[in-house]
Amino acid sequence: MTVLVIDDDPVIRHAYSHYLEHKGYTVFQAENGRLGLDKLTHNAGITKVILDATMLEMDAFVFLQHVQADATFNDRHPDIYFVTSWDIDHVKKYLHRDNIDQRNVKEIFKKPIDLEMLLTMLQS
Secondary structure (H helix, E strand, O other): OOEEOOOOOHHHHHHHHHHHHHHHOEEEEEEOHHHHHHHHHHHOOOOEEEEEOOOOOHHHHHHHHHHHHHHHHHHOEEEEEEEEOOOHHHHHHHHHHHHOOOOOOEEEEEEEOHHHHHHHHHHO
């Protein structure tokens, strides 16, 4: 399985990537939504995205708007796993406010996340 980790914190990106690679995943990394969108566009095998909600350059909400609006992804919307320091209800409010289709949002994790729980969710 191939996962894209999008987070502006290099320590978090490295921790998630190292853990998932050790578990047999292929992992791509991006430091913001714009770079993540580019990785997703050019790597059709990515089926899961671990996505930090707040980033300076293209946050998670704008990233999702682009994915949903781009015909490239019509047949391959990846599963999204939000990671945030915000209250989960706050994230849901923003998703609703920005009219983002939440069918592909599989889980919203509050930081710090339990990597075993993340792995379990990715495997389901």
